[in-house]
Amino acid sequence: MQEDFHYYATYCAAYLAGFNHKESMDICYSAQLVDLCSRTFLSKLRAPLSAATTQLQLEMMDARTDPIGLQDITRIWASFHFLPYDLYADVKKKAGKQYKNKYRLICNTNGDLLVDTVALAKDKGAQAAGIAMHILADTWAHRYFAGTPSLVINNTNYYFYEIMPDGTEFPVAFGHNPSAKDDLENHKYTNSLYQSTENTIMNLGHGRAGHLPDYSFIRYRYLPAWGDYKEIIKDNPSDFYHAFCQMIYALRYLNGDVSEFEKDTYAWDIAEPYKDEIMAIIEKRQLNACDDWKSFGEKLSGEEIPPFELSKYESEYTSAEKTEKNETFLGKFILAAMAQKSMVTNKIFKSGNSLAGFSIDFAEKGFAGIKDYKLLAEYLKGGLGA
Amino acid sequence: MTKWQRIENFIIGIVIMLGGAVLALAGSESVPLIVLLLALSLVITGLKMLIYYFSLARHMVDGDQILIQGLILFDLGAFTCTLTNYSTVYIMGYLIAVHAFSGFVDVTRALEAKRLSAPSWKLNFSTGVVNIILAVLCIVFLRSESIAVYIYSAGLIWSAIARIITSFRKTAVVYITPS
Numbered sequence: 001m002q003e004d005f006h007y008y009a010t011y012c013a014a015y016l017a018g019f020n021h022k023e024s025m026d027i028c029y030s031a032q033l034v035d036l037c038s039r040t041f042l043s044k045l046r047a048p049l050s051a052a053t054t055q056l057q058l059e060m061m062d063a064r065t066d067p068i069g070l071q072d073i074t075r076i077w078a079s080f081h082f083l084p085y086d087l088y089a090d091v092k093k094k095a096g097k098q099y100k101n102k103y104r105l106i107c108n109t110n111g112d113l114l115v116d117t118v119a120l121a122k123d124k125g126a127q128a129a130g131i132a133m134h135i136l137a138d139t140w141a142h143r144y145f146a147g148t149p150s151l152v153i154n155n156t157n158y159y160f161y162e163i164m165p166d167g168t169e170f171p172v173a174f175g176h177n178p179s180a181k182d183d184l185e186n187h188k189y190t191n192s193l194y195q196s197t198e199n200t201i202m203n204l205g206h207g208r209a210g211h212l213p214d215y216s217f218i219r220y221r222y223l224p225a226w227g228d229y230k231e232i233i234k235d236n237p238s239d240f241y242h243a244f245c246q247m248i249y250a251l252r253y254l255n256g257d258v259s260e261f262e263k264d265t266y267a268w269d270i271a272e273p274y275k276d277e278i279m280a281i282i283e284k285r286q287l288n289a290c291d292d293w294k295s296f297g298e299k300l301s302g303e304e305i306p307p308f309e310l311s312k313y314e315s316e317y318t319s320a321e322k323t324e325k326n327e328t329f330l331g332k333f334i335l336a337a338m339a340q341k342s343m344v345t346n347k348i349f350k351s352g353n354s355l356a357g358f359s360i361d362f363a364e365k366g367f368a369g370i371k372d373y374k375l376l377a378e379y380l381k382g383g384l385g386a
Numbered sequence: 387m388t389k390w391q392r393i394e395n396f397i398i399g400i401v402i403m404l405g406g407a408v409l410a411l412a413g414s415e416s417v418p419l420i421v422l423l424l425a426l427s428l429v430i431t432g433l434k435m436l437i438y439y440f441s442l443a444r445h446m447v448d449g450d451q452i453l454i455q456g457l458i459l460f461d462l463g464a465f466t467c468t469l470t471n472y473s474t475v476y477i478m479g480y481l482i483a484v485h486a487f488s489g490f491v492d493v494t495r496a497l498e499a500k501r502l503s504a505p506s507w508k509l510n511f512s513t514g515v516v517n518i519i520l521a522v523l524c525i526v527f528l529r530s531e532s533i534a535v536y537i538y539s540a541g542l543i544w545s546a547i548a549r550i551i552t553s554f555r556k557t558a559v560v561y562i563t564p565s
Contacts, residue, residue: 066552155448226447
């Protein structure tokens with residue numbers, strides 16, 4: 001998903017869930033920040049680099065794909081953009097452990113980790129809520145791909161067709177120029193280059209399907225590399241509407257209006273009066289739906305939704321004293337991001353899968369490992385900033 | 387990283403570093419050895435692709451392509467091993483491709499980091515410039531055996547140092563049970 005959904009649609013969902021304008025702005029700002037909080041951004045703030053929630057395109061090109069580099073990539077992408085559905089999934093009988101570990105990182109909706117993610121954000125503020133909403137929404141857009149570089153899971157081939165609203169189909173023509181704009185009229189899209197190396201960054205997530213999973217209007221069918229030649233029909237308008245209604249429900253839980261967050265539950269009733277309007281935005285054939293979602297959000301709240309500005313909270317963070325940083329907007333985002341990454345890494349590690357790296361349980365073994373997490377440990381134990 | 391992976395990484399790093407130093411000291415005498423190393427790397431890549439096919443890619447749609455590519459690379463490497471007439475141009479071609487690509491990526495990354503006002507841009511920019519200078523040197527001295535050997539050896543020593551540093555890095559993520 002992109003800014004239109006993570007920022008503007010998340011604002012709408014938060015407002016419909018009962019948050020006021022200011023709270024909704026904080027939530028949607030945090031949801032969108034997940035796509036921009038890279039190591040480059042954090043190094044500018046002199047903040048812990050382990051809080052990175054994404055990698056810039058050039059950071060990825062430069063990223064090492066040795067085991068340590070791969071674990072770092074997997075931690076970021078599996079924790080925030082491709083939440084694994086079932087870490088203990090049954091795989092083909094003859095498949096080895098290496099294949100099983102990759103297969104089990106495939107993202108899908110309504111997994112156990114989604115419940116853990118939303119529960120982790122409870123009572124942790126707008127930043128944690130925004131991060132959780134980003135992850136939840138991405139489970140719908142990015143389903144069937146894994147947040148780890150893998151040819152055998154994430155590859156696609158020539159069998160890729162766009163399905164138009166009237167049922168006609170067009171073969172998708174993929175090119176590889178990253179600066180080329182997708183051409184909706186002629187069904188020409190950009191995807192990552194085919195490389196036969198398993199762990200190359202080109203095979204991360206939905207790179208081989210281009211931006212198609214991120215467009216709300218599109219429907220397509222293709223053969224996923226892991227699917228034994230069985231095609232998948234991806235209906236994004238339906239998935240994006242599900243995501244929107246599930247966000248409202250999850251935010252109502254975070255707001256205290258619902259006592260428990262359960263899988264496969266949606267706030268259909270709250271969205272129903274606006275369904276036609278929402279579906280019209282979702283199904284409109286356009287590369288970016290920001291303007292439409294913005295208008296809808298402003299109509300809902302009667303307030304202006306300013307455009308996302310990355311530098312908005314930078315000076316508050318950089319000028320704060322060391323002991324006060326955790327109480328700033330970005331400080332809270334950083335802590336929430338590290339908590340999420342730590343939780344997902346731990347679940348993956350405990351399932352016997354080392355693709356996201358090693359996890360040390362603080363309660364059992366005390367502090368050891370990456371130094372950045374000391375910040376989180378001290379904060380949660382009532383140290384810094386408490 | 388497990389303890390064994392750290393030890394393995396460290397030992398491989400030391401071996402590569404010593405190998406790089408020996409090649410540099412031997413000067414142009416080591417050209418046949420470098421060509422042999424490049425040929426062997428093709429053989430190993432081919433073998434790795436065959437192993438990859440049998441362990442992972444056979445489960446994948448279109449996985450047969452990996453099998454075919456592995457066989458071709460293995461065959462090409464085996465053929466190169468049998469060549470008796472070595473040419474520095476092979477080594478230079480390899481070095482130009484590697485350094486020009488790394489240099490391009492580093493400089494582009496530095497420019498992006500600079501745009502975001504991140505301090506890391508200076509380091510990226512300088513490593514990018516060094517890589518591009520090395521690629522240019524390779525083009526200028528396309529037929530110089532000693533330059534080819536020195537640049538190849540320097541690349542080996544650099545990757546060995548990176549490997550050794552990695553083996554000492556703390557890599558585990560700390561998990562704090564939510565309260």
